[in-house]
Amino acid sequence: MDGKVVETPAEPVDSRLKDKVRIKNYPCEERNGILWTWMGDPDARPALPSMEWNMVPAENVHVSFRVQECNWLQAVEGEIDSAHAPILHGRIDSKGAISDWVAKRDLRPVFECQRQEFGMSVASRRVLDEATNYWRVNQFLFPFYTLVPPQSQYPELSGHAWVPIDDENTLCIMFSYHPSQPLYEKTRKLFEAGHNGRETGHASVDAFAPRPPSEPYAKYWTKFNLKAAFMFDYDAQTKTWFSGLPGLWVQDAACQSGVAPVYDRTREHLGISDTGVAMTRRLLLERVRQLKERGEKPARYDDPTLWMVRAVSLTLAAGETWQAQEEVMKAKLGADFGYAL
Ligand SMILES: [Fe+2]
Numbered sequence: 001m002d003g004k005v006v007e008t009p010a011e012p013v014d015s016r017l018k019d020k021v022r023i024k025n026y027p028c029e030e031r032n033g034i035l036w037t038w039m040g041d042p043d044a045r046p047a048l049p050s051m052e053w054n055m056v057p058a059e060n061v062h063v064s065f066r067v068q069e070c071n072w073l074q075a076v077e078g079e080i081d082s083a084h085a086p087i088l089h090g091r092i093d094s095k096g097a098i099s100d101w102v103a104k105r106d107l108r109p110v111f112e113c114q115r116q117e118f119g120m121s122v123a124s125r126r127v128l129d130e131a132t133n134y135w136r137v138n139q140f141l142f143p144f145y146t147l148v149p150p151q152s153q154y155p156e157l158s159g160h161a162w163v164p165i166d167d168e169n170t171l172c173i174m175f176s177y178h179p180s181q182p183l184y185e186k187t188r189k190l191f192e193a194g195h196n197g198r199e200t201g202h203a204s205v206d207a208f209a210p211r212p213p214s215e216p217y218a219k220y221w222t223k224f225n226l227k228a229a230f231m232f233d234y235d236a237q238t239k240t241w242f243s244g245l246p247g248l249w250v251q252d253a254a255c256q257s258g259v260a261p262v263y264d265r266t267r268e269h270l271g272i273s274d275t276g277v278a279m280t281r282r283l284l285l286e287r288v289r290q291l292k293e294r295g296e297k298p299a300r301y302d303d304p305t306l307w308m309v310r311a312v313s314l315t316l317a318a319g320e321t322w323q324a325q326e327e328v329m330k331a332k333l334g335a336d337f338g339y340a341l
Contacts, residue, residue, distance in 0.1 A: 002022075002025055003022040003023045003024060003025030004018070004022060005017070005018040005021050005022070005023075006018070026038060026039050027042070027045065029048055031048060031054055031055075032054055032055070032058060032061075033058070033063065034054055034063070034173070036048050046301070046302035046304070047302075047304045048304060049304050049306070049307045050304040050305055050307060050308050051145070051307050051308075052157075052177070052179065052308065052310070052331040052333065053157070053159065053175040053177045054175075055333060056177050056178075056179065056333070057182070059182035059183065060177050060178050060179070060180075060181065060182055060183060061175060061176065061177035061178075061183070062175070062176050062177070062183060062187075062188055062191045062192075062202065063173065063174065063175045064173075064174050064191065064202040064203050065171065065172070065173055065174075065203075065217075065220050066171075066172050066174075066203040066207065066208070066220050066221075066222050066249075067165065067169055067170070067171055067172070067217050067220045067221045067222070068169070068170045068172050068253050068256065068257055069168065069169055069225055069226065069257055069261055070168065070169075070170060070253075070256055070257030070260075070261045070262075071164075071167055071168060071170065071261055071262045072144055072162040072163070072164040072170040073281075073284075074256045074257060074262075074263065075160070075162045075170055075172065075253075075256045075257075076140065076144060076146055076162050076280070077256070077277045077280070077281070078252055078255055078256040079138070079146040079148065079159070079160060079162075079252070080120070080122045080138045080139075080140050080146055080276050080277065080280060081122075081138075081273075081274070081276060081277055082103075082109060082122065082124040082136050082138050082276070083107075083108075083109050083111075083124065083273040084255070085103060086101055086103045086104040086107060087107060087242065088242070088243055088251050088252070088255060089242075089243070089248055089251055090104065090241075090242045090243075091240060091241055091242065092238075092239070092240065092241070092242050093239065093240050095240075101151060101153070102126075102128065102134050102151075102152070102315075103126055103134065103136065105126065105128060105134075106126035106127050106128070106134070108273070109124035109125055109126045109136075109273070110124065110125045111123065111124050111125075111272075111273065111275040111276050112124075112125065112322070113275060113276055113279040113280075114323065115279075115283060116139075116309075117298075117299050117300050117306060118139070118141045118142060118300075118306050118307055118309055119139065119140040119141045119142045119145075119280075119283070120139070120140040120276070120279060120280045120283055121137055121138075121139055121140075121329075122137070122138045122139070122140065122275075122276030122279070122280065123135055123136070123137040123138075123322045124136050124137075124138075124276075125322075127318075128315070130318065131317060131318050132315060132316070132317060132318060133315070133316050133317075133318055133320075134313070134314075134315050135312075135313065135314045135315075135316055135322045136149045136311075136312075136313045137149060137311055137312045137313075137314075137322055137329065138276070138311050139159075139309050139310075139311045139329075140280050141307050141309065142287070142298055142301070144161060144162045144163060144164070145159065145160070145161050145162075145307070146159050146160050146162070147159040147309065147310065147311035148311050149311040149312050149313035150311075150313055150337065150341055151313060151341070152341045155178065155337075155341050156176040156177060156178055156183065156187070157176070157177055157178075157179065157310060157311060158174070158175060158176040158177070158201060159174070159175060159311070160172055160173060160174050160175070161173040161175075165216060165217065167261070167262060168261035168262060169261075171217055171220070174201060174202055174203075174249070176191065176201065176202070179310070179331070179332075179333075179334070179335060179336060179337065180334055180335060180336040191204070192204060192205060193205060193206075194206060194207075194247065195247075197246065198246050198247040199224075199246060199247025199248060199249050199250050200247060200248055200249070201248045201249050202249065203222055203249060207222045207223060207224060208220065208221065208222055208223070209221055209222055209223040224246075224250045224253060224254075225257075226257065226258065230245055230250055230253065230254040230258070231245070231246050231250065232244050232245055232254070233245075233246065308330060308331040308332075309329060309330065309331055310328065310329055310330070310331050310337075311329075312325065312328050312329055312337075312339070313341065314328070314339060315340075325339075
């Protein structure tokens with residue numbers, strides 16, 4: 001990967017053209033099936049960021065790729081918003097795990113956000129009863145990572161790298177992993193094949209609508225896009241799924257990209273439940289200005305351990321704070337969740 005020309009078959013035998021010409025190249029490093037590259041100053045190249053999903057044994061993790069036709073920030077904002085989950089992903093026929101999900105018992109979570117060196121913790125509190133709260137803490141990690149907490153029915157941590165392709169397209173790298181044991185074979189099959197024609201959080205093999213090889217990420221475009229109305233089915237909406245959209249990631253993708261690839265933020269109406277989105281937006285804007293105007297980089301951006309963080313779901317006594325559970329928010333390779341799901 002040094003950008004050298006290997007052969008110039010039509011040039012004279014003693015031509016040295018191939019020794020002089022180089023294409024622009026970037027260093028690549030592979031770790032557990034993910035190719036990382038550094039496109040900045042070669043002399044300022046930091047170590048690969050330590051991210052738990054990219055470091056656990058291969059049997060503990062499932063990673064999938066797909067292209068989503070919207071700006072990466074819209075996708076980030078959708079995933080750090082925890083309020084939508086029991087509503088958008090809900091069923092109306094009372095079947096399926098989401099209907100029994102504890103988060104469904106309080107549809108109006110109260111948000112608490114905390115700035116971190118790695119980005120932002122977006123915590124949501126749901127009241128289970130007078131003595132007990134259910135907390136979900138989603139994490140946003142600079143520059144475009146999100147982490148979603150596990151659920152008792154789905155004991156995996158998950159999240160995305162929302163890698164910008166351009167302003168209107170995003171490469172979505174989704175990961176689901178168990179921190180200390182292999183994923184169940186059944187779980188992996190569900191991720192790969194979907195369930196009764198529905199998608200899970202991962203794009204299944206049937207989701208893809210490949211484009212000509214000349215297009216970037218040709219294999220990873222899907223049939224669930226705005227043109228196809230994300231396969232919205234009115235009948236399903238009246239009988240099974242609240243959203244009428246066939247599966248978890250499709251429901252998210254439709255809401256994140258449905259209005260426009262870059263929506264007009266001057267015309268939106270943020271509510272109290274958008275606190276996490278608003279705070280994260282403000283943080284990003286501040287950091288961008290700091291870098292642009294003063295050349296200040298985010299703290300510890302070159303410290304690989306900065307990203308060793310977990311999203312958590314905690315049932316706590318009323319009055320207990322999620323911030324006090326700092327230990328279980330640290331990612332420790334090989335260690336279990338550290339609390340009961
Ligand atoms: Fe969602």
